[in-house]
Amino acid sequence: MTELLVPLLLLAAGCLALRRQQDVYSLLVSGAEEGLGTLLALAPALIVLLSAVSMLRASGFLDWLSRAAAPVCLFFGIPPELLPLMLIRPVSGSAALAVAAELIASHGPDSTVGRTAAVMLGSTETTLYTIGVYFGAAGIRKTRYALPAAAAADLTGFFMAALSVRLFG
């Protein structure tokens, strides 16, 4: 049923906007233009990061890391190939996207590793960055238990991503 989600959302949002006398077509075009802006902001980071990730893949480091981490990862039911993604996820959103894109491309989008990478990316956030920005901007110095609680959410998210991919196929 998820395959019609985007068309139905378009239809529903479009009809509601039309009823509010909005110029639906102009909204769509200007929204797409904003999308190009997002993309332009993301592209340079993706290019330099994918260069580094590809070097790591070619050097054999990523395979070595997966093998070294295999016992711990497999204990939690997480494919060890995903360790690099879990390490970079809390630090940088674009680096995590680069690592996940490389995993999805090299293992296939419908493989277990590819699907788990996608679910991990979709169900976690750039934790350290978010805490830094929010507390930094508000001048909060004593962050108390915010970091450990957020880390608990991240680790649960990683574990659940692997589990739910196994559950839903």
Next chain:
Amino acid sequence: MLSVIYLFLVFLACVFGLLSGNSAAVGAAALSGAREGVTLTLGVAGTICLWSALQKLMAAAGLTKFVTAAFRPILISLFPHAGRDSQASGHIAENFCANLLGLGSAATPPGIAAVRRMRELSGSDRATDEMCRFVVLNTASIQLIPATVAAVRAEAGAQAPLDILPAVWLSSAVSVAAGLGAARLLAGLRHD
């Protein structure tokens, strides 16, 4: 921070490349990786632009107001103090809504405003329980439709790019619950 991480990754690639005798492949990968960056950007361009257009339409259709109203009871129970302050509760609702609809960059300004207002209310540079809960809610993704991920999957030739949604929803829900649970537990344990 990222500079050090980046150089460390390149350093690792060089060392492992030399040790494993793959140095020629590492050199080639530096360039082919950059090319993949361009391919990926172009490959996801269509989906990202369409999604951005749809988001604009959803905002104009008044969906954000609908979502805010639907989640108001939950937000008030999570933030009993800030929820009573009209300014803070407005920022919190706006931030929550932007996160839910995946408007990542639109979530940050109201998020910062919410923490600032909560700080004004508390009058100290020490994070309150509500601030910690708020930050946890922001660090554990509550996004309903991860469009960028779907775009990457579509570019790689996935059968149905959005068929990961049930898995994403389940793991998001459990991780948010775990984060809030951990916050509650730690708030009780530590009296610093």
